Amino acid sequence: MHWRRDVRRFRKDKIVDEKILHRTLSSSFHSAPSVGLSEPWRIIRIDSEHSRQVALTNFQEMNAKALDGYKGGKKQQYASLKLSGMQEAPVQLAIYCDDSTSKGSGLGAQSMTEMRRYSVVSAITLFWLAARSVGLGVGWVSILDPIRLTHDLGLSEDWTLVGYLCVGWPEEDNDTPELERYGWEKRTSVDDMNITSI
Numbered sequence: 001m002h003w004r005r006d007v008r009r010f011r012k013d014k015i016v017d018e019k020i021l022h023r024t025l026s027s028s029f030h031s032a033p034s035v036g037l038s039e040p041w042r043i044i045r046i047d048s049e050h051s052r053q054v055a056l057t058n059f060q061e062m063n064a065k066a067l068d069g070y071k072g073g074k075k076q077q078y079a080s081l082k083l084s085g086m087q088e089a090p091v092q093l094a095i096y097c098d099d100s101t102s103k104g105s106g107l108g109a110q111s112m113t114e115m116r117r118y119s120v121v122s123a124i125t126l127f128w129l130a131a132r133s134v135g136l137g138v139g140w141v142s143i144l145d146p147i148r149l150t151h152d153l154g155l156s157e158d159w160t161l162v163g164y165l166c167v168g169w170p171e172e173d174n175d176t177p178e179l180e181r182y183g184w185e186k187r188t189s190v191d192d193m194n195i196t197s198i
């Protein structure tokens with residue numbers, strides 16, 4: 001867990017073996033908890049040149065818009081960050097939540113429908129750790145217009161984008177988040193973690 005990182009820099013000389021990818025994906029998603037056992041995740045591989053371009057353009061436009069929201073030094077710093085590995089990641093996955101699934105018969109999701117999406121987040125976290133355990137890196141990209149991406153990829157409107165994941169062999173292993181190394185934000189120390197009793 002300590003060495004899991006959000007990876008945005010991938011080796012260009014090493015492809016991801018399909019068997020390793022399949023085992024990592026299937027073991028993690030198969031083991032994941034989900035509300036009512038609804039297993040609402042839908043995994044889309046973004047493989048074709050067209051799909052990759054659609055996703056990359058979406059990221060570039062949303063990232064430019066995000067940059068506009070910063071001023072001065074923070075803007076300069078934001079512009080210098082690498083916030084996705086979409087240009088080089090050999091494997092790219094759009095992970096959706098099927099909000100309309102009947103699996104689980106609504107158990108646990110009637111008063112809090114967002115629980116299905118939280119289930120997908122749980123599964124992604126297991127995948128992130130499983131990938132790390134075999135040496136693969138995963139980078140989560142959220143600087144996207146999800147509705148436009150879903151439309152442009154021709155996917156169901158009942159599905160909600162939860163995470164766009166870049167997967168590949170990392171250029172390096174590191175135990176410190178990249179945003180901390182580049183001075184954007186610091187990770188809270190274990191001693192400062194607040195657990196409140198009420």
Ligand SMILES: Cc1cc2nc3c(=O)[nH]c(=O)nc-3n(C[C@H](O)[C@H](O)[C@H](O)COP(=O)(O)O)c2cc1C
Binds near residue numbers: 005083084140176178
């Ligand atoms: C829901 C979610 C969305 C994220 N979106 C992005 C993103 O769009 N671009 C990016 O560079 N990192 C993204 N990250 C990665 C975080 O920046 C990263 O997890 C954080 O800086 C801590 O670093 P670590 O994951 O290496 O521990 C995202 C992480 C999560 C959990």
